[in-house]
Amino acid sequence: MLFYEETIKSTSIYKGNITEYVVEDVKLPDGKQAKREIVRHDSAAAVLPFTKDGELILVKQYRKAIDQISIEIPAGLQDKTDKDGMETAKRELEEETGYKAKKWSFVTSFYSTPGFTDEFLEIYEATDLYLAEDPLSQDEDENLELITASYEQAWDLYHKGLLRDSKTVFALFYWKMKKLDIKLGE
Incomplete structure (x- = not known):
């Protein structure tokens, strides 16, 4: 099985001094799409x-x-x-x-x-x-x-x-x- 999620779209919701909050739309290995909420730190x-x-x-x-x-x-x-x-x-x-x-x-x-x-x-x-x-x-x-x-x-x-x-x-x-x-x- 392929373990990789392709980023389709990345949206920065908020960028502070320490963190950035990002929502990414990703394409899953099976072709379906999902959202990932990520804290960049x-x-x-x-x-x-x-x-x-x-x-x-x-x-x-x-x-x-x-x-x-x-x-x-x-x-x-x-x-x-x-x-x-x-x-x-x-x-x-x-x-x-x-x-x-x-x-x-x-x-x-x-x-x-x-x-x-x-x-x-x-x-x-x-x-x-x-x-x-x-x-x-x-x-x-x-x-x-x-x-x-x-x-x-x-x-x-x-x-x-x-x-x-x-x-x-x-x-x-x-x-x-x-x-x-x-x-x-x-």
């Missing part, structure tokens, strides 16, 4: 920043889209000046937490929700953290509180429903896999 990067004590630095903020507090790993959109996701991750860590890291490693990348958006997210791990002397400022519309959580505390936040966004849930399971690897290697 800039790429983003997220960071799993681990302290020297092995705790994870998280940010607490209010998310209007879900009308509740969310606790997440630091993350943000790739700026036009960022040459890649790593540069975005480094900038976002400093802006949101005031920290920099000496050691960085790529963890994974994925489309957050390909059923309706093209948002592409890269995730990095940062260790050997230190406070920046003159940290980058947070975005004007950000109100963040830092939380440092042990493995058990992070899972407790998850079970309480405070840690629910996809990148941070992924981070928890990544952390769990790392702990399993350590135990299996002993």
Whole structure:
């Protein structure tokens, strides 16, 4: 079977600072037509920043889209000046937490929700953290509180429903896999 949908018509409904809403008329592989509602979204990067004590630095903020507090790993959109996701991750860590890291490693990348958006997210791990002397400022519309959580505390936040966004849930399971690897290697 051919897995391709030909775009017949594309209409931009709204273009904001972060997203663009598009409705596309497509021709399906069987010749029928359908509409696709798509949110075009800039790429983003997220960071799993681990302290020297092995705790994870998280940010607490209010998310209007879900009308509740969310606790997440630091993350943000790739700026036009960022040459890649790593540069975005480094900038976002400093802006949101005031920290920099000496050691960085790529963890994974994925489309957050390909059923309706093209948002592409890269995730990095940062260790050997230190406070920046003159940290980058947070975005004007950000109100963040830092939380440092042990493995058990992070899972407790998850079970309480405070840690629910996809990148941070992924981070928890990544952390769990790392702990399993350590135990299996002993």
